[in-house]
Amino acid sequence: MRKLLWVLVFPVSGAFAQDSAIIRRMADDILTNGQAYNNLRILCKQAPARLSGSANAAKAVALTEAMLREAGADTVYLQPCMVPHWERGAKEEAYAVTGNGRVSLAVCALGNSVGTPATGLTASVVEVRSFDELDKLGKKGLSGRIVFLNYPMNQTLVNTFSAYSDAVRYRVMGPSAAAKYGAVGFILRTLSTSLNDFPHTGTTRYDSTMPKIPAFAVSTNDAERLHVLVAKGAVKSIFMKASCRMLPDAPSYNVIGEIRGSEHPDEVVTVGGHLDSWDLAEGAQDDGAGIVQSIEVIRALKAQGIRPARTVRAVMFMNEENGGRGGKAYSDNAVADGLQYIFGLESDNGGFTPRGFSIGAKGAQLKAFTDWAPLFEPYGVYEWRVGGGGADVDPLVRAKAVVGELLPDSQRYFDFHHAGNDVFEAVNRRELLLGAVNMTALIYLVSKYGI
Ligand SMILES: [Zn+2]
Numbered sequence: 001m002r003k004l005l006w007v008l009v010f011p012v013s014g015a016f017a018q019d020s021a022i023i024r025r026m027a028d029d030i031l032t033n034g035q036a037y038n039n040l041r042i043l044c045k046q047a048p049a050r051l052s053g054s055a056n057a058a059k060a061v062a063l064t065e066a067m068l069r070e071a072g073a074d075t076v077y078l079q080p081c082m083v084p085h086w087e088r089g090a091k092e093e094a095y096a097v098t099g100n101g102r103v104s105l106a107v108c109a110l111g112n113s114v115g116t117p118a119t120g121l122t123a124s125v126v127e128v129r130s131f132d133e134l135d136k137l138g139k140k141g142l143s144g145r146i147v148f149l150n151y152p153m154n155q156t157l158v159n160t161f162s163a164y165s166d167a168v169r170y171r172v173m174g175p176s177a178a179a180k181y182g183a184v185g186f187i188l189r190t191l192s193t194s195l196n197d198f199p200h201t202g203t204t205r206y207d208s209t210m211p212k213i214p215a216f217a218v219s220t221n222d223a224e225r226l227h228v229l230v231a232k233g234a235v236k237s238i239f240m241k242a243s244c245r246m247l248p249d250a251p252s253y254n255v256i257g258e259i260r261g262s263e264h265p266d267e268v269v270t271v272g273g274h275l276d277s278w279d280l281a282e283g284a285q286d287d288g289a290g291i292v293q294s295i296e297v298i299r300a301l302k303a304q305g306i307r308p309a310r311t312v313r314a315v316m317f318m319n320e321e322n323g324g325r326g327g328k329a330y331s332d333n334a335v336a337d338g339l340q341y342i343f344g345l346e347s348d349n350g351g352f353t354p355r356g357f358s359i360g361a362k363g364a365q366l367k368a369f370t371d372w373a374p375l376f377e378p379y380g381v382y383e384w385r386v387g388g389g390g391a392d393v394d395p396l397v398r399a400k401a402v403v404g405e406l407l408p409d410s411q412r413y414f415d416f417h418h419a420g421n422d423v424f425e426a427v428n429r430r431e432l433l434l435g436a437v438n439m440t441a442l443i444y445l446v447s448k449y450g451i
Pocket residue numbers: 274286287320348
C-alpha cells in the first residue's frame with residue numbers, strides 16, 4: 001500500500017513526467033477499451049490451427065489485415081514468403097500391447113514427422129532418458145525397435161523456459177539420434193511442466209543422412225504409465241499409426257501495419273508476434289496473444305492521437321513454428337531496403353501477466369532502457385534482463401537492430417504450449433491487456449527517443 005501511495009504522490013519526475021502521464025492515459029484506454037481480447041476471440045475461433053500453408057493460416061492473414069486497418073494503421077500490406085507445408089492427416093493412434101491386452105496412449109505426431117505405413121507400425125520398445133543411453137545401447141539394443149525417450153522437464157528451474165531449452169533437443173534431434181542406430185519409431189515424453197493427458201506437438205528436424213522415422217509425443221500422464229509398464233517388463237510391443245506428410249512449399253505472407261514516423265520516417269521500430277500456430281488447437285497463448293497485443297500497440301497510439309517520431313510497424317510473422325521463414329523474409333528485406341531498423345520487440349511467451357523485458361543490448365544502449373524502468377513499475381514490470389528477442393525478431397540483428405521480448409510469468413506456459421488446450425479460454429483478459437500496456441509504453445518511448 002505504501003508503494004502505491006508513493007506512486008500516486010510522486011509520479012516519475014524530471015524528463016519523463018510527461019511520458020508518465022501519456023503512458024497512464026494509454027494504459028487506462030487499453031485496460032478499458034482495448035480490442036486485443038476481442039481480436040483474440042475472433043482469430044482463435046475463426047482461424048484456429050493456423051499451421052503454415054493451411055487454409056486457416058490464409059484466413060488468419062486476411063483477418064489480421066482487417067484488424068490492422070481497424071486499429072488505424074496508415075498502411076497495411078502483405079510481405080510474401082514461401083513456407084513449409086506439413087499436414088497431420090488423420091488422428092494418430094498408438095497403444096502398448098501387454099499380456100492383458102492393449103493400453104492406449106494419448107499421442108500426436110511431432111511437426112515435420114513422416115507418417116507410418118498405412119497399416120501402422122509395430123515393434124518392441126526400449127525406454128531411454130538421454131542421448132548417452134541411446135549411444136550406449138547402440139545398434140544392438142535399438143535396431144528394429146521403437147525408442148521411448150522419457151526425459152521430464154527439470155522442475156527445479158523456476159523459469160520454465162530454461163527447462164524447455166534444456167529438454168527441447170530431444171524433440172528436435174531425438175528421432176534422428178534413434179534412427180542412427182536402426183530404430184524404426186520414436187515416442188517422446190511431452191515437453192510440459194504439468195502432468196495431464198495432452199500430447200504436445202512441436203517441430204522435429206531430421207538429419208538428412210539418417211532414415212526418417214515416425215516421431216510422436218505422448219502425454220506426460222501416459223509417459224508415466226508407459227514407464228511403469230516397461231519397467232515391469234509388461235510391454236510386448238508398441239503400435240503407432242499416422243498419415244502425416246510434408247507437401248511442397250506454399251506461398252504465404254507476413255502481415256504488416258504501419259504508422260509512418262513524423263520526424264524520422266526511415267527509422268523503423270518493429271513490434272510483433274507470430275501468426276501461424278500448431279494445428280491441435282487455437283494457438284491462443286502461442287501466439288495469438290502476441291499478435292493481438294502487437295495490433296493493440298497500433299490502436300492505442302492512434303487512440304491517443306500520437307504521431308510517433310519514428311515509424312512504428314506491427315508485424316504478424318508467418319511460420320515461426322516450423323521454419324521461421326517469415327522472420328527471415330522480414331530481416332532479408334530489412335537488410336536490403338535502405339531503412340534503419342532500430343528496434344524489434346517480440347511477444348511470443350504467452351499472454352500471461354507481464355513481469356519484464358529481455359533486451360539484447362549493453363552499455364549506453366541498455367541504459368536507455370533501464371532509465372525508463374520506473375515508468376513501467378505501475379504496470380507490473382520490474383525486470384530488465386540482458387538477453388535478446390525471440391525467433392522472429394532476432395534475425396533483425398543482421399540489420400543492426402536492438403532486439404527484445406516481453407517476459408510474462410512463465411509458470412503456466414508449458415501447460416498449453418503446442419497442445420490441444422491452447423484455446424482462447426486459456427487466456428485471461430486482464431493479463432493479456434497488461435502485456436499490451438507495457439509493450440505499447442516501450443514502443444512509444446523507443447519511437448520518441450530512439451535508442
Ligand atoms: Zn510461439
